[in-house]
Amino acid sequence: MTNPTFDVIIIGAGPVGENVADRVVQGGLTAAIVERELIGGECSYWACMPTKALLRDAAALRAVAALPGAGAAVTGDLDVSAVLRRRDSFASHWKDDGQAAWLESAGVTLFRGEGRISGTRQVSVVDSFGASQTLDARHAVVIATGSSARVPEVPGLAAARPWTSREAASTPTVPERLAIIGGGVVGVEMATAFSAFGTAVTIVARDGLLPAIEPFARELLTESLCAKGVSLHLSTEPTSVTRHDSGLVHIDLADGTAVLADEVLVATGRMPNTSRLGVESVGLTPGDWLTVDDALLVLRDGAPVEGAWLYAAGDVSRRVLLTHQGKYQARILGDSIVARAQGAALDATAWGRHAFTADDLAVPQVIFADPEIASVGLTVAEATRRGLRIRAVEYDLGAVAGASLHADGYTGRAGMVVDEDRGVIVGFTVVGPDVAELLHAATIAIAGEVPIDRLWHAVPAYPTVSEVWLRLLETYGRKS
Template identity: 70%
Template sequence: MTEYDVIVIGAGPVGENVADRVVRGGLTAAIVEAELVGGECSYWACMPTKALLRDAAALRAARRLPGAAAAITGDLDPAAVFARRDRFASGWKDDGQVAWLDQVGISLVRGHGRLAGTRTVTVTADSGDVVTLTARHAVVLATGTSASVPAVPGLADAGAWTNREAVSATRAPERLAIIGGGVVGSEMATAFSALGSSVTLIARDGVLPNVEPYASEHVLAALRDAGVDVLIGGSPTSVSRDAAGTVHIALADGGVVEADEVLVATGRTPNSADLGLDRVGLTPGTWLTVDDTLRVLDASGEPLGDGWLYAAGDINRRALLTHQGKYQARAVGDVIVARATGAAVEDAPWGRHTPTADLRAVPQVVFTEPEIASVGHTVASAERAGLKVRSVEYDLGAVAGAALHADGYAGRASILIDDEGDRIVGFTAVGPDVAELLHAATIAITAEVPLDRLWHAVPAYPTVSEVWLRLLETAGL
C-alpha cells in the first residue's frame, strides 16, 4: 500500500500512540521510522536511564535501614547494572515493538520520511530506494529531538558523548566530565558516580536551575557527598583529546578539567532539519508551532492548508517529556478520527481533543539522589505567568511516614496556592522515593480541587503522603 488515512513520521512512543488511536478509530495508518521502532525513550533515554539509576537507589534505601544494612556484604556490581539496563533497552533491537505494530494493524515503512507536498511523504530507505506515500486525511510529525551540542571549539572532535552514548555505555569511565547541570547532567552524574566513575559536573547555570531552589540544593549536597566535583558557573572555552586519550576541558576561569570521557547535556534541538518542511512553506530546523488541537500553524498563525499537518511530542516544544508526548498523541489520534468521520471536535480547554495539561499541570520526576517530583508552577514560573501565589513548605523528615521509611530521612515539600482561586497551582517535593507523591498532586492541580475540599482527602497514617495534611495545616486550614 502507498495510500493510508494517516501517515506518522517517527515511531517513538508519541508516533506509536498516534497511530494506535487512529487504527482504534477505524482508520488506516502507516508509521515511518529511520532508526529503531520505540524511539529515544526506549533505547537512549527514559528506560535505560532509570535502569542505570535503580540499583544504586535500592542499595542506598537498604543502607538507610539498620536491619537491611546488616545483610549487605558487598558493593554495587556495575556489570550486573549494565546487563539489566541492556534487557530494558531490548539489546537495542526493536523486534518486539515491530511485532506490536503488526499485531494492532499499523503498517511500518522503514526509512527517512520527508514531506513532499500536501499529504505526501517520501521515504528513502537505507538502500536508496524511495517510496511515495499519500495520506487521505492527515500527516503527523512525531520526530522528537536530539541532544544539542554547543559550539565549543574542539568539543565535537574530542568524541563527546551525548545521552545516547552515556546510557548505552558498556563500562563506567574512570573519569567522566559532564557539561550541563540540567536533568540529564544531574541524573548521569548520580548514575556514574554510583557506578564508580570520578565525576566532574560543569554546571554553568547551576544544578537543576528550573526547579525550586530548595530542591536543587538537596541534590547539589547529595552529589557532593557522593564525591562529584560540581563546578557551579563553570563555562568551557575549548576541548581537546590528546594522543593518550585524555580529554582536556579549558574553562573560562582558567581552570582545566581532565577526563577519560566528556558528556554533553546542554539541552535538546528539534529533529526538523531534514523533514521537507520547506516543501510546505515552513522553515527547516525549527520548533513547530501548533494550535490547541496540535495542527501545525503557518507563518500567519493559521493551520497549514486545510489543517492536514499535525505535530505531536517534543517537536512542538510544549512539554519535552515522554508522558506528555503520549498524552498529546492520544488527543491527536482521536481528533484526526473525529475530523475524518465528521464527529464533534472537543477543542475547548480540558476537552478530549485539547491537551490543556501541557500548559498547566506537567508532572516530572528527576531521578537523582534524592528524587525531585514536581507538577505545575514553581514560584518563579508563577511570577512569570502573572499569578499571585503563596508558597507553603514543610519538612518531609518531620512526617512520621518518612521517618519510618528511612533513618535520617531528609527532604522537603511545598505547594503553591493561587490566592485568587484558592487552589493549588504547583507542587514540588525532594527526598527519597517522592515520585510516589506526584500523581496525587497532579490530580489536585488538574481537577482544580478547592482547598476546603482537599482538606477532606485524608492521607493514610503512617505514610509519606501525610505531608499533604501538614502542608494544608501550615497553610492555615
C-alpha cells in the same frame, strides 16, 4: 502505478507516533508509520527506560543501607556489570523486534526508512538501500520525530567525540573520570548514576543545577552530589575542549580552571529532528521547532498549513519535552483526527482548554537523582511571573512519621504553591528518597482544580509519607 494510500501517515515510531497510530486504527482508520531508526524511539533505547535502569540498583542499595537490620545483611559493592546487563535488557539489546510485532498486531503498517514530506498529504520514504516510494494520506500526516541532543559550538568539542545522552545511556563500560557539561535533568541523573559506579564525576554548569526547580530542592540535591564526591563548577562554561592522543579529554573553563576526564558528556539541551523532513516543501524552515495550535495543527505564519492536514506532537512541537506529555498529546490527536475524518467538527476550543492545563499548568516530572525530585505545576518564581497572587508553604518531609519509618535519617522537603484568589493548588514540589510515587496525587489536585477546602477531606493514611499533604494543609492554615 498507484501510491500506497492510508488515512493517516505518521513520521516517527517513538512513543508519540505509536500512540497516534494506535488511536486512529482503534477509531476505524488505516495508519502507516515511517521510522528510520528503532521502533520505540529515544525513550525505549537511549532515555527513559535504560537510564532509569542505570539508576535503580544504586537507589535500592541506598535504601537498604538506611535501615540498620537490612544494611547489616548487605556485603560487597555494587555489581556494575550486572547493572549494565539489566540496562541492556530494558533497552531490548537495541533490537526492536518486539515493537515491530506490536505494530503489526495493532494493525499499523510499518515502512522502514527516512520519511520526508514531498507534497500535500504526501510522504516519500527512502530505505537503507536508497530505494524510494511515495505514500499518500487521505486525511492527515503527523510529524512525531522528536528531538536530539544539542552539542554547543565550543572550540574542539565536536572533534573530541563527546558523549550525548545516547552514549551515556548505552555505554558498555564505565569511565574512571566523566566530565558533564550541563546541569539539567540528564546531567544530574547521569552524575548520580556514574558516581555510584565509582566514576569521578565533574559537572560544569553555566546556569547552575536545575535552575527551573524550587530552590529548596536544588539545595538538597547539591548537598547530596557534593557528599558523593561530585565536583561542581557552576556559573562557568567551557571555552575549549581537546582530546589528546592518549584519549584524555582536557576542558578549559571560562573561570581559568581546567577539567581532565576520560569521557565528556554534553547535556545542554535538545534540538528538533526537522532538518531532513522536507518541511521546506510546505514553507517551513528545516531544523526549526514546529509551531502548533491547540489542535496540534502545524502553523505557518500563524495559520495552519493550507488544507489543515499537517500535525505535530511530542518533542518536535516544543510544548513539553517529556515522553508522558507527548503520549498524552498523541492520544488526543489521534482521536481528533478520527473525529474529523468521520465528519465531526474539531472543537479546538474545548480541546485546547484541557490541553493547556495538561501541557502548561499541570506538567508532572520526576528527576531520578539522589534524592529524587518530583514536581508538577508552577514554581513560586513562575507563578509570580504570571501575576498570580500566591502563598507558598513548605514542610520538613523527614518530620513525617511515614518518612522516619521509611529510612533512618530521612531528609527531604515538600512545598506547595496556592493561588489565593481561586483557592487551589497550582504547584507542588517534593524532594527526598523515593518520593516519585507521591506525585500523582498532586497532579490530580492541580489538573482537577480541587479546592483547598475540599482537600482537607482527602485523608492520608497513617503512617505513610503521604501524610505530608496533611502537614502542608496545616501549615497553610496557620496564617503568617
